[in-house]
Amino acid sequence: MKFKTLISCCLVVFCSTTNFAQSPASFVNPFIGASTSTAAAGVYHGLGKTFPGADVPFGMVQISPNTITGGDNAPGYSYEHTSIEGFAFTQMSGAGWNGDLGNFLVMPTTGKLHTSSGTLKDPVGGYRSGLVKSSEKASAGYYSVSLANKVKAEMTVAPHSGILRFTFPQNKQSRIQIDLARRVGGTSVLQYVKVVNSHAIEGWMKCTPEGGGWGDGEGHADYTVYFHAEFSKPLKNQGVWSADIPDNWGRKLEDVTSAKYQSRIAQAAILKGVKEKHGKHLGFYTEFATKANEVVLMKAGISFVSIEGARNNLAKEITDWNFDGVYKQAVDLWNAALSKVTVDGGSREEKVVFYTAMYHSMLDPRIITDVDGRYPGGDGKPHYSTTFKKRTIFSGWDVFRSQMPLQSIINPGLVNDEINSLISLAQEKGRNYLERWELLNAYSGCMLGNPAVSVIADAYAKGIRGYDMNKAYELSANSVDKFGNGEKGFTPEPLSISYTLEYAYTDWCAAQLAKAAGNMQGYEKYLRRSASYKNIFDESKGWFRPKDKDGNWLPWPSEGRLKQWYGSIESNPYQQGWFVPHDVEGMAKLMGGNAKVIADLENFFDKTPQDMMWNDYYNHANEPVHHVPYLFNRLGAPWLTQKWTRAVCSRAYHNSVEGLVGNEDVGQMSAWYILSAMGLHPVCPGSTRQEITSPVFNKITIKLDSKYAKGKDFTIIAQNNSPQNIYIQSAELNGKPYNNCFIDYKDITAGGTLKLVMGNTPSHTWGVIK
Structure with missing residues (x-):
């Protein structure tokens, strides 16, 4: 089933500090990418895997509808699903591998109390509910939907807390119930809940690898979510449900979604009036009669440190029951964050795509530091810091390419936090x-x-250095020594090409850090090892080829370098083989020289399908190729970088549910668009060189952080820009002629203006390597 129709954003009904209709937040459409459909994607990876729920920039809390517990579905939501399981306080964005979080699942219900959620095929068999699809609305900091059980659900958030507003029908048996065991990709293995007064509960949910989650337990996720929740209606008829889960039962995804396990949950004991309980599968409910259109609210703070932390987080952020006030603050936070880049020109759709990409790039790495400065340490103990905010969800393999380089320009303090x-x-x-x-x-x-x-x-190369450099270098050196090509000079099968090339690149990065640390011996060692990519280049095939542990070539497949997974992770050698970002000149020499490489790259792009969905050529749906359009700049044909980055921006990104051709991957897919639409992108993070390409917009202004930059802002002007005029004819930097197809990071942070004159034919002189 296809969902190509545009999804409009919900408009707020009050004024923010800026006119919402003209503010950056007004262009955000959280439904972009909110599908995991493998049928629509044509591949098991699915589509964007974003979630449409309420959040604030890099916040701890995201309240979003969840439609499914697991599978290759980290957000717990997919647009084509026709029922909702509940609204969880934590979510992941754009990843698979069974997913995780989806904790503290809240659901408004009426009638009989169900202790299991039911299934997508049989929603009436549990507490899940169908939804009125036309009522589903989302905008920056807000989500709402009308459920088939006649309840309207709305939600908004602060950084560490959130509030839900439920409008109930007339009913003698209305309810808010909270599934404390629920977790995307598995289950929480142990929970605790306590009624602390007539309007509040608190407790915790422990999630370990035994309960599945990230990688079905192979991701080793082990965390506890603490909560403190308050209700606007008193707890006069409340209780707990508790399912008896035998000690010898498995509790990973396949186990907990089995009919046997779900039957046990459906038969859970309902303990009316119980005010404190530990258990393996608990839920809490509070029942009440409601009049027609009666509003009942629930607010909660969470913490990964303690119940006290959760209570304090809520008390500091949501002091009353003013839902619209919290919403307004969320919109203000989004407008402040999104206004770090302002764009003029382009179509409305392009602005929606751009600011939604900004929005998605500002979800992670999220804070897990409480308002009092405490955070959960890797040793399982609370720690305290005043010098940085602890962040989590570092999707490293994805985000080092575009997401973190983007943040180094617009949020350098975040980069310090992450390091x-x-x-x-x-x-x-x-x-x-x-x-x-x-x-x-x-x-x-x-x-x-x-x-x-x-x-x-x-x-470090960009002057972002608010961390212990000696420790950073020590850990970096240890990392590339532990995981690297070593003195052997390659990494063997099964993913020999991917491992060898990526390790060679990070050896080069380690060499730069060694040099910065004054360790010339380390510099020479890692620089030498950065050339290891040459050791898996087979001249007889003219391409990279995997080796076995003894250094012998693996058999060359009939598909040649188009063979998926042949020495390459989630890709083929044609895609992975371009990854020598630190030595493009050396790579091109191996491949037969610039002219031959340019011709091969043109073939690579020309054979890419129009919709840019998963394919064997330029596969924008996955990260290994994200730097490839910029290789033309390095090879002496910058007009081809301009041509193909504009093509990718227009063909792979849309204002629709299926608007992302691949997984969002925790900000990476969106960050690529942001940088490319602005006209800047690196080939080699670790170098300060930023490639210049054809901007989507006529004018882009980047606000610079005065703690890290000398300038106030940096502006890119694309004169005569249009969908046809995609080629740079000439350029000026701060009023002086500029003929480089790249710019240094320091020239960006110095502030100023880069003016590009655009035309509809390629210029074979501007930016060409002399």
């Missing part, structure tokens, strides 16, 4: 290396390479 978070995590866990894909303090080991080393090298 400090990774360093402190390694110290607290007693690990001597950096994690590549961190989730709630877990060393998940997801994907490959050493992306944290790239992020540190990029930050």
